[in-house]
Amino acid sequence: MSLETAIGRNHLSKHGNLLISAICLAVLAAVLRFHSLGVWAYSGDESATLTEERIMFHAQPVPDGDQAYRLPRLIPVSYLLFHAGHTLFGSDERGFRTMSALLGTLCVMLTFLLLDGPMGRPTALATALLMALMPQHVAHSQEARFYVVAALFGSACLLVGARLLWNPGGRSMHRAEIYRAMLAGALACAATLSHTLLLIMLPLLCTAVAAGARTGHRTLPRAVWGMFAAAALLLAAFAIFYVRPLVHDWNQGADWGYSTLHSVLGSIVMIGWPVALLAAVGALLMLRDPSAQNAYWLVCLLGWLAATILLPLIMVYHVEYSFPFVLGALVAAGYAIAVIYRLLLARSALAAGAWLGTICLVNVPALASHFVDGSRIDERGAVQYVREHWQSGDRVTGYAVSLFRLYAKGCCAPSFPLSRGPQSVAELKRLGSAGGRLWIVLDRSRAGLDPATQRWLFDCSVHKFSIGGRRYDEAEYAVDIYLVTTRVVADCEA
Numbered sequence: 001m002s003l004e005t006a007i008g009r010n011h012l013s014k015h016g017n018l019l020i021s022a023i024c025l026a027v028l029a030a031v032l033r034f035h036s037l038g039v040w041a042y043s044g045d046e047s048a049t050l051t052e053e054r055i056m057f058h059a060q061p062v063p064d065g066d067q068a069y070r071l072p073r074l075i076p077v078s079y080l081l082f083h084a085g086h087t088l089f090g091s092d093e094r095g096f097r098t099m100s101a102l103l104g105t106l107c108v109m110l111t112f113l114l115l116d117g118p119m120g121r122p123t124a125l126a127t128a129l130l131m132a133l134m135p136q137h138v139a140h141s142q143e144a145r146f147y148v149v150a151a152l153f154g155s156a157c158l159l160v161g162a163r164l165l166w167n168p169g170g171r172s173m174h175r176a177e178i179y180r181a182m183l184a185g186a187l188a189c190a191a192t193l194s195h196t197l198l199l200i201m202l203p204l205l206c207t208a209v210a211a212g213a214r215t216g217h218r219t220l221p222r223a224v225w226g227m228f229a230a231a232a233l234l235l236a237a238f239a240i241f242y243v244r245p246l247v248h249d250w251n252q253g254a255d256w257g258y259s260t261l262h263s264v265l266g267s268i269v270m271i272g273w274p275v276a277l278l279a280a281v282g283a284l285l286m287l288r289d290p291s292a293q294n295a296y297w298l299v300c301l302l303g304w305l306a307a308t309i310l311l312p313l314i315m316v317y318h319v320e321y322s323f324p325f326v327l328g329a330l331v332a333a334g335y336a337i338a339v340i341y342r343l344l345l346a347r348s349a350l351a352a353g354a355w356l357g358t359i360c361l362v363n364v365p366a367l368a369s370h371f372v373d374g375s376r377i378d379e380r381g382a383v384q385y386v387r388e389h390w391q392s393g394d395r396v397t398g399y400a401v402s403l404f405r406l407y408a409k410g411c412c413a414p415s416f417p418l419s420r421g422p423q424s425v426a427e428l429k430r431l432g433s434a435g436g437r438l439w440i441v442l443d444r445s446r447a448g449l450d451p452a453t454q455r456w457l458f459d460c461s462v463h464k465f466s467i468g469g470r471r472y473d474e475a476e477y478a479v480d481i482y483l484v485t486t487r488v489v490a491d492c493e494a
Contacts, residue, residue: 021125022112029108029132032367033101033141038094040374041381046144047403049082050096057083070246077153077193078146085144096144104141107152108132111327114159118166118293119331122341122356127334129360134330135367136270139375140323147323150195154324157187158300161205164224165212165292174221181224185231192235196247197321199239200307202231204325208299216292250316257316260309266319267308271329274362279329282336297335300328369473377443381467382479383407386439389464397431398441412439422452432460432484440482444468457482460492 042050048068054060056072056079063069072079085099112128119127131137140147164180167173188205191198206228213220251257258266268276283301286294304325311317337359345352379400386396390412398404401417408415416431418424418440432438440461442449449457457463461482468478 018113018116018121021121022109025112025125025128025132026105026109028129029105030101032132032138033104034098036371036374037097037101037142038092040093040142040376041378042093042403042406043143043376044400044403046096047406049079049144049146050406051402053079053082053086067250070250074196074243074246075146075150075194077190078149078195081149082144097142100144100148101141103152104137104148107137107141107148107155110152110156110159111330114156114163115331115334117168118162119297119335120338122338123331123334125334126337126341126356126360127330130275130330130333130363131327133360133363133367134271134275135363135370135375136323138367139370140320142374143376146195147320150191150198150324151326153187153191153194154198154201155327157184157191157201157205158208158327160184160187161209162212162293162296164209164220165216165218165296167218177221178223178227181220181227185227188231189235191324192238195321195324196243197307197311198324199235199243200303201324202228202235204300204303206232208296208303211299212292212296215290215295218292256318258312258319260312263308263312263317263319263322267304267322267326270319270323271326271333272363272366275333276329278333278336278359280332282332282334282339285336285339286332294335297328297331300325301332302328304328366473369471369475372469372471373477375475375477377477377479378467379403379441379443379479380407382441382481383412385465385467385481386412386441391437393436394439395431395434395436396439396441397428399443400441404441418442420450422450424450425452425456428453428456428460428484433486435486438484440484442480442482444476444478444480456492460484 052072089095089098115124161184188202191201308322397416397418461484465481
């Protein structure tokens with residue numbers, strides 16, 4: 001056999017293995033993301049997406065200052081994709097979520113294919129497996145909300161940026177580097193148009209590229225920085241003249257914002273404690289072996305940490321806002337897995353394969369818990385129970401009345417929204433003493449109801465039904481249904 005033939009066969013084998021691995025990952029990711037996709041009821045966020053999509057694309061009337069009017073105009077890429085999915089796949093739960101499931105699967109595929117060269121196949125495979133099996137990634141891929149869209153474009157931006165620093169042959173790649181910079185800048189813009197907070201993605205990308213180039217003693221063409229500067233000017237103009245008026249007074253007066261401590265712990269829970277520990281180990285290993293790619297992904301990891309720590313200090317913050325930045329942590333964890341894999345491979349291929357296969361399953365218990373209830377309450381089941389027991393003159397109240405109305409479809413009215421917290425007691429007293437029967441539908445989490453509301457329900461209502469499966473992680477996404485009559489209210493307040 002000639003040397004050329006041997007090299008050709010080796011090349012084909014390498015690409016064949018890449019293709020087989022990519023197909024297997026795609027199947028795994030798709031099975032997890034399409035499993036039970038249409039089984040669960042809409043969550044509160046999904047019902048908001050339904051409303052916002054109708055406002056933007058179907059001219060549903062709403063005041064211009066309403067957040068439901070402003071949000072889809074802030075992030076039109078996300079809502080354009082939801083509209084496309086709604087049009088192509090239908091308006092039921094499965095159809096409306098299909099686009100998210102496809103995008104989540106694509107995100108896993110891109111992570112593997114674009115990391116394979118710059119970081120090596122073991123790191124690429126471990127990172128993609130961690131993402132495919134990450135409970136929160138699966139949950140957002142089964143939810144019609146903008147998080148998975150933002151994660152796709154944000155991850156693609158960082159992955160293309162990593163390839164900007166990759167030059168395996170050591171030859172001149174001037175034109176390729178410019179094209180990659182152009183693509184990374186465009187993806188940063190698309191990420192911003194899918195989640196406004198990703199305005200910080202371009203500065204993170206530029207910082208990571210600069211750190212990688214300096215560490216790897218690379219001199220990038222001036223045109224690369226010119227592309228980044230053009231994208232920065234475009235995003236700056238967009239932020240000043242378009243975003244700023246739309247976000248004025250956003251979430252003003254909201255009481256659900258996360259503190260920094262809650263944000264940090266919530267972000268660790270999001271990726272899983274074992275993966276967080278692996279990411280810390282991976283960061284130390286990257287520091288010990290400085291290279292362009294290691295420096296690049298260390299900056300991406302620090303970007304995720306900075307967003308988690310600093311954003312709660314300057315805005316009303318929810319921990320899911322850091323989800324599009326999570327790739328840096330996953331790559332660091334994947335790198336730690338790959339280093340240990342190579343050490344084991346020198347001694348035993350079986351041990352190395354067992355390590356790679358088992359360590360990526362660390363979040364499976366949490367993933368199994370997600371599939372009990374889809375990590376959402378079953379308001380549809382609550383509506384069904386109330387409808388079956390409804391009498392003329394009844395009324396209903398609850399925390400998720402808009403979601404209740406979505407499934408009630410004109411039945412079980414009138415319905416009244418209920419505030420969360422101690423102030424709900426005064427509202428319950430007023431509604432309960434107004435005459436007729438009052439149904440109270442409350443979603444329950446592990447935190448439970450506030451004590452004042454619990455006492456009033458215990459004294460003045462009858463608990464009729466609970467909906468929600470028992471999860472393996474002891475988190476709860478349950479709905480409790482109570483019934484109140486005027487006589488019972490009068491007796492309990494006497």
